[in-house]
Amino acid sequence: MKVRIGIGIIVFFSVIAIIGPWLNDLMGIGPWKIDYDAIAEPPGAGHLLGTTSQGTDVLAQMIAGTRNSMVVGSVAGVIGVILSVVVGVTAGFFGGKVDAVLSFVTNMFLVLPVLPLTLIVAGYVQDTGPITIALIIGLFGWAAGARTLRAQTLSLRGRDFVMAMRMIGESKPRMIFVEVLPHLAGWISAMFLHLVLAAILAEAGLAFLGVSSADTISWGTVIDQARQVALLNGMWWWFVPPGLCIALLGTATGLVNFGIDEVMNPRLRTADIKAMRKALA
Amino acid sequence: MPEETPVLAAEDVTKHFDTGRQTVRALENVTLRLYRGRIAALVGESGSGKTTLARLLAQFYPVTSGEIRLRGEVVSGPDKDFYGEVQLVFQDPFASLNSLRKVEHNVRRALKLHGHAADDAAVHELLAKVNLTPAADFARKLPHELSGGQRQRVAIARALAVRPSVLLGDEPISMLDVSIRLDVLNLLARLREEEGLALLYITHDIASARYLSDDIYVMYAGQMVEGGPAESVIQEPKHPYTRLLLDSSPDPERAGGSSAFTATAKLGEPPSLVDPPPGCRFHPRCPFAKEQCKTSFPPRTEFADGSWTNCWLHNES
Amino acid sequence: MILDVKGLNVDYITAKGAVRAVNDVSFQLRRGEILGVAGESGCGKSTLIMALIRLLRPPAAITGGQVWLHPREGEPVDIASRTDRELRRLRWRSMAVVLQSAMDALNPVARLSAQFADVLKEHGYKNTEERTAELLEMVGISPDRARSYPHEMSGGMRQRAMIALALACDPELVVMDEPTTAVDVVMQRQILAQILELRERLGFSVVFVTHDLSLLVELADRIAIMYGGRIVELGDAAEIYRAPRHPYTKGLRDSFPPLHAPVTRLNGIPGTPPDLRNLPIGCAFEPRCPRRFADCAERRPELLTVGDALAACHLHDRERTAHA
Numbered sequence: 031m032k033v034r035i036g037i038g039i040i041v042f043f044s045v046i047a048i049i050g051p052w053l054n055d056l057m058g059i060g061p062w063k064i065d066y067d068a069i070a071e072p073p074g075a076g077h078l079l080g081t082t083s084q085g086t087d088v089l090a091q092m093i094a095g096t097r098n099s100m101v102v103g104s105v106a107g108v109i110g111v112i113l114s115v116v117v118g119v120t121a122g123f124f125g126g127k128v129d130a131v132l133s134f135v136t137n138m139f140l141v142l143p144v145l146p147l148t149l150i151v152a153g154y155v156q157d158t159g160p161i162t163i164a165l166i167i168g169l170f171g172w173a174a175g176a177r178t179l180r181a182q183t184l185s186l187r188g189r190d191f192v193m194a195m196r197m198i199g200e201s202k203p204r205m206i207f208v209e210v211l212p213h214l215a216g217w218i219s220a221m222f223l224h225l226v227l228a229a230i231l232a233e234a235g236l237a238f239l240g241v242s243s244a245d246t247i248s249w250g251t252v253i254d255q256a257r258q259v260a261l262l263n264g265m266w267w268w269f270v271p272p273g274l275c276i277a278l279l280g281t282a283t284g285l286v287n288f289g290i291d292e293v294m295n296p297r298l299r300t301a302d303i304k305a306m307r308k309a310l311a
Numbered sequence: 312m313p314e315e316t317p318v319l320a321a322e323d324v325t326k327h328f329d330t331g332r333q334t335v336r337a338l339e340n341v342t343l344r345l346y347r348g349r350i351a352a353l354v355g356e357s358g359s360g361k362t363t364l365a366r367l368l369a370q371f372y373p374v375t376s377g378e379i380r381l382r383g384e385v386v387s388g389p390d391k392d393f394y395g396e397v398q399l400v401f402q403d404p405f406a407s408l409n410s411l412r413k414v415e416h417n418v419r420r421a422l423k424l425h426g427h428a429a430d431d432a433a434v435h436e437l438l439a440k441v442n443l444t445p446a447a448d449f450a451r452k453l454p455h456e457l458s459g460g461q462r463q464r465v466a467i468a469r470a471l472a473v474r475p476s477v478l479l480g481d482e483p484i485s486m487l488d489v490s491i492r493l494d495v496l497n498l499l500a501r502l503r504e505e506e507g508l509a510l511l512y513i514t515h516d517i518a519s520a521r522y523l524s525d526d527i528y529v530m531y532a533g534q535m536v537e538g539g540p541a542e543s544v545i546q547e548p549k550h551p552y553t554r555l556l557l558d559s560s561p562d563p564e565r566a567g568g569s570s571a572f573t574a575t576a577k578l579g580e581p582p583s584l585v586d587p588p589p590g591c592r593f594h595p596r597c598p599f600a601k602e603q604c605k606t607s608f609p610p611r612t613e614f615a616d617g618s619w620t621n622c623w624l625h626n627e628s
Numbered sequence: 629m630i631l632d633v634k635g636l637n638v639d640y641i642t643a644k645g646a647v648r649a650v651n652d653v654s655f656q657l658r659r660g661e662i663l664g665v666a667g668e669s670g671c672g673k674s675t676l677i678m679a680l681i682r683l684l685r686p687p688a689a690i691t692g693g694q695v696w697l698h699p700r701e702g703e704p705v706d707i708a709s710r711t712d713r714e715l716r717r718l719r720w721r722s723m724a725v726v727l728q729s730a731m732d733a734l735n736p737v738a739r740l741s742a743q744f745a746d747v748l749k750e751h752g753y754k755n756t757e758e759r760t761a762e763l764l765e766m767v768g769i770s771p772d773r774a775r776s777y778p779h780e781m782s783g784g785m786r787q788r789a790m791i792a793l794a795l796a797c798d799p800e801l802v803v804m805d806e807p808t809t810a811v812d813v814v815m816q817r818q819i820l821a822q823i824l825e826l827r828e829r830l831g832f833s834v835v836f837v838t839h840d841l842s843l844l845v846e847l848a849d850r851i852a853i854m855y856g857g858r859i860v861e862l863g864d865a866a867e868i869y870r871a872p873r874h875p876y877t878k879g880l881r882d883s884f885p886p887l888h889a890p891v892t893r894l895n896g897i898p899g900t901p902p903d904l905r906n907l908p909i910g911c912a913f914e915p916r917c918p919r920r921f922a923d924c925a926e927r928r929p930e931l932l933t934v935g936d937a938l939a940a941c942h943l944h945d946r947e948r949t950a951h952a
Contacts, residue, residue: 493896522885
């Protein structure tokens with residue numbers, strides 16, 4: 031149940047991200063359209079979530095922002111996961127010198143202060159769009175995952191079934207892809223979700239600090255703009271939706287991760303209290 | 312024991328594990344030979360070095376000194392040809408099969424990798440050979456759908472798929488339910504007959520060693536203390552440790568009530584292998600220990616019934 | 629008599645329904661007696677003894693029957709129906725437990741002395757140090773080991789320490805769940821010898837669960853054989869070994885190759901233990917039984933008197949009607 035809610039929320043945002051522009055056209059609203067008759071208007075019939083102090087529609091901005099936030103999240107997630115799988119699994123499976131070198135690199139990335147570094151890089155790169163931010167976050171955020179995967183691979187490598195497959199002469203690539211990797215699927219998906227959330231939060235944080243492109247809209251930029259005006263004027267409808275979206279997505283990834291944990295570790299499965307009460311009554 | 316060349320042998324093998332701060336002296340000058348169509352049992356308590364010896368024979372790690380020989384040739388390291396001849400069956404059938412792969416995956420890969428036909432018929436034939444029938448049904452099952460005994464059969468089928476001449480069984484039945492242990496032992500005995508395999512059966516259960524094997528080797532704390540034809544070792548144990556092992560094993564025939572248990576004195580426990588006692592490592596627990604036992608390991612004494620022991624009690628000099 | 633179990637049922641309750649792991653189990657335990665319980669994994673033997681001392685964890689729960697404990701002093705108590713608080717007074721003093729893995733049962737970050745002191749103080753012992761030393765000595769551990777942590781001891785020593793701890797408050801009933809399965813044969817024999825010796829000295833009763841029937845024959849006074857959640861045979865230990873009445877008991881006995889008697893080909897018991905979620909209508913052992921006949925698949929045999937023992941098998945129906 032928990033997992034289903036989580037997946038539901040994630041699917042919902044993904045769909046919005048994909049059909050966003052079309053949805054806005056359909057409703058006849060747009061993130062840049064200014065309605066001079068409705069400036070800083072609270073939610074109502076004309077503008078379902080109200081308007082900003084410039085007279086743009088908050089709902090339209092949210093829909094457009096979902097796409098960019100999700101792009102940042104998934105691009106960072108994919109890059110981060112690929113890096114952590116390549117580095118972590120290679121280090122864990124081959125061990126020895128390969129492991130020593132890769133572990134050193136991993137540890138180095140682990141102690142890098144990511145946020146200041148991101149700020150510096152973002153400052154150098156002209157016009158920091160969502161893809162740039164996703165790249166930065168993905169390239170700097172894989173180390174923790176790589177370390178977990180290394181440890182897991184190391185333990186899998188010593189397991190009897192891997193030894194047995196080695197004894198019948200299985201090749202190393204097949205050993206990694208057919209015997210070892212499938213066992214890490216839970217870890218990898220949990221890691222991906224974690225990276226997605228971290229990237230969305232980081233993007234919002236960066237936007238909040240002013241590091242963002244002027245012509246893209248994301249949940250982060252909406253909050254940033256709202257921060258400058260809305261708080262002072264009590265325009266809650268401006269900053270609550272983006273905040274809520276981030277919180278919801280965070281909850282969703284958490285719920286899915288709980289589910290993955292339960293599947294991977296049956297000990298966490300709790301007894302069915304309701305069934306017990308009924309049976310013992 | 313026969314005069315022919317052993318299929319697989321450990322000759323005067325020593326293994327020390329270096330963990331950085333300390334050295335674990337797991338095996339000292341151990342010799343064990345496996346012959347075609349014969350089953351040798353290796354008996355001892357945990358920490359006696361049985362598993363280490365099996366893993367040395369299977370080339371999981373190199374020897375510290377001594378040699379592993381395959382048909383008389385010194386083996387330099389594990390390669391595909393070596394594993395085409397030597398296979399090991401693990402103790403825990405829950406861990407030795409990939410939980411995400413079907414039964415047929417294991418057998419088919421082994422067949423394919425060693426250049427044998429790997430079609431359904433070949434896979435089913437192997438499964439049938441280890442009594443997993445109807446084979447077509449079992450082939451499609453996942454490990455969690457099988458009982459422990461069935462899993463162990465799959466592991467045996469996978470090992471047989473490469474058509475080895477030596478099968479090393481590292482406590483292959485100790486994790487199985489009592490009622491199906493004999494089934495697996497009988498299967499191993501049949502494979503010895505039908506395929507002419509050389510078998511090593513490692514166990515802590517000396518009664519099952521007697522049931523299955525032709526020869527029994529007894530190890531204590533990394534040293535080989537006694538060996539010979541199964542019946543002579545069981546009925547006329549020469550080494551005091553073998554006798555202790557036999558006296559300790561449950562034997563309902565002996566029970567005239569429960570008196571057998573109360574006779575046991577407090578005999579201590581096996582020593583640490585980091586700092587083992589000098590000489591015969593059994594001497595601190597041995598009721599017959601002499602001065603000699605504390606300083607040097609005894610040479611081998613051979614007996615007319617084909618058995619031998621390393622014990623000063625049986626050495627005149 | 630110390631324990632009187634009547635029609636005990638234990639279910640594993642899941643959302644999909646209940647699975648009965650212990651089914652209508654009844655037996656009596658005499659004072660100072662060692663009762664062995666043997667069977668394959670999944671036969672319900674461990675669940676049974678956890679129910680006897682009410683240490684079942686959800687989703688397992690007692691769903692029927694009574695477990696009457698008759699303490700030396702005071703009224704008999706039905707353990708199955710008491711609250712945990714009421715049971716607290718009985719724990720350690722009247723009943724104690726020794727589990728298979730001492731490593732899991734002992735606290736890894738506390739010295740042995742502290743763990744003994746915890747239990748002893750709770751039950752009003754003043755001089756805990758002296759009592760701890762006395763207990764450790766009783767199981768052959770030198771008292772200066774009291775300052776050790778569990779990981780500093782060998783498996784056999786930990787297991788003996790667990791036995792000493794179980795005996796801390798001089799209980800009348802000790803239940804043991806495979807206490808020697810994780811240790812080597814030599815240590816196993818020493819531990820069993822100690823249990824027998826202490827039983828002589830202190831007079832407690834034991835319910836001893838194991839999969840190793842050959843060991844029970846030497847240890848126990850009586851043996852109960854479990855299959856598919858039920859007791860299928862119960863009788864004198866030597867008698868059960870010499871003349872088993874249930875084909876399952878016979879199969880189990882013949883699963884252990886002899887140590888000295890001539891070796892013959894043995895077959896164990898073909899097939900696999902029953903699925904408790906889906907038991908046969910008749911005898912649970914019928915699908916594996918070498919002596920099954922028509923009745924066995926249709927009616928479940930009751931546990932009834934056969935000679936000096938109890939057995940649940942239709943093979944003895946004819947005998948019984950002849951007597952009646």
